[in-house]
Amino acid sequence: MSTTDGHLEALTKVVLNNLENQHDWTQLQTHAQQNLPRQLIYGLPPKRLYVHPDEQIEMIKAEKDRKEPIPQSPELEWVLPLHLAENWSLSQFAAVFDAMDAVPPGSSTPEILGPDDPDAQWKLWRGAKRGKRLLLATVQDDSTVTYYWMFDGLVKPRQN
Template structure:
């Protein structure tokens, strides 16, 4: 088990990396509730993830409208870990059990379409999105590598 000082230092490395290397805004540390260790959340400068089914719905909606649909960034969860840590599926499950799909302060982007109906492509945003965490793996030289992890199965994206 990592010491509290080690976890705090690890969290600070990732927080600084997000703010100063990747231009995230509103970055905060989250220790409330029953999270097994501190998490980070914040707003990236651009949208980082589009669910494969949402991608299909966006393409259909863009064809119907004849114009691109803006892809606003979403507030994301980040879990800092050191490369040497060995995490089990049960530990990741505990993280997902302790969080909501949206971090604190995330805007609900499930507004109605121009004609007053729910736009199909918006059903993947806001609290309806699946739980996901950006895993920030820190190496000994402070290099941070990011990977998506999801609560459950997610089909692969189409390229």
């Protein structure tokens, strides 16, 4: 094992530990495949972390008709461990997005009942139909981890 491999392994362990013990993620796994430039992590956060802006609009409409909130079950998410001192290029990030699937292994796709299902519109942004995204886990020298969303392509801003 080279020094670089040892560094990457330690970086992954710091992020895994932070997700599990500080943020209560479960089902954490590492994911490596030949065409990935770096090992990824995936896992289940305790609550849903991201709602697509178009999904948010459809959910607001659906909640208005239902007169009750729509449950927001968490989804498995990809995590890319990085160190603050690393300089990644756009082509390196593009290689990660090209190599990964939209959803991590073991993700369940919400069932869409059909065109008569009043909730079908907001379900279109979940499961395999969602865009590729990952959570950048940026580790600093003192082991502080900061998380940022990164998307493959353009995503319009969310409504607050």
